[in-house]
Amino acid sequence: MKVPGLTTSYVHDHAAEGSYDRGERYQREGAVVSLKRTSETTIDALVKGSQYVPYNIRIRHNDKVVTSVECSCPYFAGAWCKHVVAALLACLEETDASPVSQAASHLVDRLDKEDVGRLLDRVARNHPEIVAWIRAELDRSPI
Helix, strand or coil, rough: CCCCCCCCCHHHEEECCCCHHHHHHHHHHEECCCCCCCCEEEEEEECCCCCCEEEEEEECCCCCCCEEEECCCCCCCCCCCCCCHHHHHHHCCCCCCCCCCCCCHHHCCCCCHHHHHHHHHHHHHHHHHHHHHHHHHHHHHHC
């Protein structure tokens, strides 16, 4: 995905100590499970980490550089953590027409609408935090 001014050295220079190498490994091993442009200047990503639920990453940029990044991990304190690094490196490899992963949608391709609903109900019962995340996602970008 096109992010003006983004290069591997730019990511390396902004990463917290040790985060670049770990983030590069995360990206290489497929931890970036979703990468989606949500506006002309915003990209949202989901990156698998040590928790069951992937971390939410938000990347904002203008027409010259990355202007801000956010990560829902407990280690994000303004410096670019390994999850942000992984998402940004994934941006360098992807075109806007090619998402990093559609693995979740492929898992439910064979299900009908009722089966998907039952699956979501089971997920919500076992992982109530996902319901809040789904609501926030739908409020931000309705399907």
